[in-house]
Amino acid sequence: MRSLYHPSETDFRLPNILHALSDPIRLSIVRELARTGARSCGTFDLPVAKSTASHHFRILREAGIIHMHPMGSQYVNSLRRTEIDSRFPGLLEAILRAEESVPSKEAL
Amino acid sequence: MRSLYHPSETDFRLPNILHALSDPIRLSIVRELARTGARSCGTFDLPVAKSTASHHFRILREAGIIHMHPMGSQYVNSLRRTEIDSRFPGLLEAILRAEESVPSKEAL
DNA sequence: TCAATTGTTCGATAATAATAGAACTATTTT
DNA sequence: AAAATAGTTCTATTATTATCGAACAATTGA
Numbered sequence: 001m002r003s004l005y006h007p008s009e010t011d012f013r014l015p016n017i018l019h020a021l022s023d024p025i026r027l028s029i030v031r032e033l034a035r036t037g038a039r040s041c042g043t044f045d046l047p048v049a050k051s052t053a054s055h056h057f058r059i060l061r062e063a064g065i066i067h068m069h070p071m072g073s074q075y076v077n078s079l080r081r082t083e084i085d086s087r088f089p090g091l092l093e094a095i096l097r098a099e100e101s102v103p104s105k106e107a108l
Numbered sequence: 109m110r111s112l113y114h115p116s117e118t119d120f121r122l123p124n125i126l127h128a129l130s131d132p133i134r135l136s137i138v139r140e141l142a143r144t145g146a147r148s149c150g151t152f153d154l155p156v157a158k159s160t161a162s163h164h165f166r167i168l169r170e171a172g173i174i175h176m177h178p179m180g181s182q183y184v185n186s187l188r189r190t191e192i193d194s195r196f197p198g199l200l201e202a203i204l205r206a207e208e209s210v211p212s213k214e215a216l
Numbered sequence: 217t218c219a220a221t222t223g224t225t226c227g228a229t230a231a232t233a234a235t236a237g238a239a240c241t242a243t244t245t246t
Numbered sequence: 247a248a249a250a251t252a253g254t255t256c257t258a259t260t261a262t263t264a265t266c267g268a269a270c271a272a273t274t275g276a
Contacts, residue, residue: 004254014135014203014206015130015131015132015135016130018126018127018129018130018203019126019127019130021126022123022124022126022127022130023123023233023234024123025234027122027123040252040253041252041253042251042252042253048234048235048236049235049236049237050236050237050252050253050254051235051236051237051238051253051254051255051256052234052235052236053253054253054254054255055233055234055235055254056234057253058254059233070242072242072243072244072252073242073243073244073251073252073253074243074251074252074253075252075253075254087206088202088203088206089202089205090198090201090202090205091199091202091203091206093198093202094196094197094198094199094201094202095122095126095196095199097196097197097198098122098195098196098199112224131263131264133264148222148223149222149223150221150222150223156264156265156266157265157266157267158222158223158224158266158267159223159224159225159226159265159266159267159268160264160265160266161223162223162224162225163224163263163264163265164264165223166224167263178272178273180222180272180273180274181221181222181223181272181273181274182221182222182223182273183222183223183224217276218275218276219274219275219276220273220274220275220276221272221273221274221275222271222272222273222274223270223271223272223273224269224270224271224272225268225269225270225271226267226268226269226270227266227267227268227269228265228266228267229264229265229266230263230264230265230266231262231263231264231265232261232262232263232264233260233261233262233263234259234260234261234262235258235259235260235261236257236258236259236260237256237257237258238255238256238257239254239255239256239257240253240254240255240256241252241253241254241255242251242252242253242254243250243251243252243253244249244250244251244252245248245249245250245251246247246248246249246250
């Protein structure tokens, strides 16, 4: 639980980014981050088990969408806005502009 | 081979759209369509079997990304640009624009 | 009418992905 | 030091997806 892999901006791949954002749970994480700023994993009320949530954070991280910064016993997640915008101008903005509700456990 | 399902604009779902575009083959189809205009399925030089290509066209169609118009024995595929832009402004533009900044590594 | 063309659908298989529980690591608190 | 907290990683299971070949359907052309 020390340092986690983060791709450099030049290693961002569009299919990876789109795949990471195509999951409703991951999309809700990204929307929350965009709306409220950096937050630890545990502050997200996700309708899945802890290990599954961890999996989703990992997908986002490895696609280059979020940065996970260790802080004490937690990880502070933040959107890699600048880098995503630099690599794929307008993409994140367009996705965030499209409103979508947080999925309930029943809806999954 | 008569009429195929096409969702109405209000039924477009962002996760479906993103998932459809997260596959390199489908992304290449969309890029070709954007670049050259409407074309039949057979004019795409895809590295997969005919049935697999058909599957990919179906995913794109059911997500609302393409329209498949029967014409003789073929289907003419076209991007549903206006409707996608209306529902998710800037999304398609950002994705198509990203093509130019994709590094030369690992094509498709 | 017969054959070729175009693409779908079906059935099967292999690969990927989502999910959860349990065990583990690191940190903080008591 | 022990317990609580935060999150990862491992293992397994299930669900979804990609893939292909074969069979099928519709249209076109000989």
